[in-house]
Amino acid sequence: MKNIEKIKMEDMKVMMVFFSATGNTQKIANVIQQKLHELNVSVSILDITSYLSRKEEISISQYDAVIFGFPIYSMRAPRVCREWLQKLDGEGKKCSVFFTFGGFGKDPAHYYIKELLEKQNFKLVSTGEFLGAHTFNRSGWQAAEGHPNQSDFNAAQEYTIRTIKRFTGEDLNEIREFKKPIFSSNQLDQAEKYRFHLITQLPTRSNNSCSMCGLCEKMCPTNAMNMIKGIADVNSCIACFRCIANCPDAVLHTNDLSNTWTKKLELHKTTKEEINNLKSKIYL
Structure with missing residues (x-):
């Protein structure tokens, strides 16, 4: 077996990049950052939510690994984030991705982010998904109210510990294979255009x-x-x-989306209680 050099946690430099519009993803990022500090891992933070932040050129050469954090829009990371990632050269470095989601349409996100990151010369070693209050709750929905909560934060801490072991080489296992989604990226591109068809009045x-x-x-x-x-x-x-x-x-x-809430639950054959009881998960 090839001898792979391990990196000590205290010698590791990690960059964490996140996009967070309503605060869910940032809350999870804060938990991860705190856990990294507890593990004596050096971490630099880059918030790419603002328009100008994504226009700045960045280099990851000085870092040993990168953690990305995105919400899920239309079953994938937001388009603005995917376009930003396409400008990066991963330089063969290890990375991990965590998502926040409001209870619907999350599964293809892991498959497509792995595909994109590998194309950009990153090596994805883990992913995670954490429940967070749905964006549309601000217009009348009631999905995942009160999330992320302590249960989600506990999962984020465990995600951090296990991801760092992949980064350092203490855990040499490969990330699991994600099942190919039934929807192609081109189909999702088309669906993405209609993601907000319920919103007849923009902010x-x-x-x-x-x-x-x-x-x-x-x-x-x-x-x-x-x-x-x-x-x-x-x-x-x-x-x-x-x-x-x-x-x-x-x-x-x-516009008020309250009248679409019941229809959304019926479409996904679920209930408010089932959504609120969903658990955050780690994929290794």
């Missing part, structure tokens, strides 16, 4: 009590929000609801 300012702080425009991941007009651009908005989640005046909203 819009509802009244005149806005303080015009400009935070919505500044924080928008795609430069879609116009502070002066008080509405997001239909061609750029990805309905991530970052503007709604962070508006200090609480004057941004979309």
Whole structure:
């Protein structure tokens, strides 16, 4: 057997990159960061949620491994994140990915992120999925309310420990093979265009009590929000609801989606309770 040199945890340098519009992914990233500190692993953080952050050139040469964190939109990492990843050269380095999801359509994400990262010359060693309140809860849904919770955070800590063992070489096992999805990437590309068909009104300012702080425009991941007009651009908005989640005046909203909640549950043959009881998982 080939002798593979192990890296001590205290000698390892890890970069963690995440996209988090409403805060779920950042909460898991914070838990992972804390656990890495407890393990004496050096970690640098890069938040790519903002538009400008994804325009900056980065180099991963100084790092031994990379952890990526994304929400799941339309059964995959968001398109803006996938496009950003396509600009990276993995340099053959080990990496891991964790996802946050609101209870629906998560399974193809692991398969397609592995495919993309390997194409970019990364070696994926683990993935994880963590339950988080659905984005559309801000417009009337009730999916995974109260998540991520302590159970999800505990799973994130375990994910960190087991992933680091893969990074250091203490665990030399290969990541599991993910079953090829029934939907091709081209089919998902088409479906992605209609992800937000339930939203007939993009994030819009509802009244005149806005303080015009400009935070919505500044924080928008795609430069879609116009502070002066008080509405997001239909061609750029990805309905991530970052503007709604962070508006200090609480004057941004979309159309009420309450009447679609029951239909969504029926479509997926599930219940609110079953979704809220889903468990975060680690894939090794």
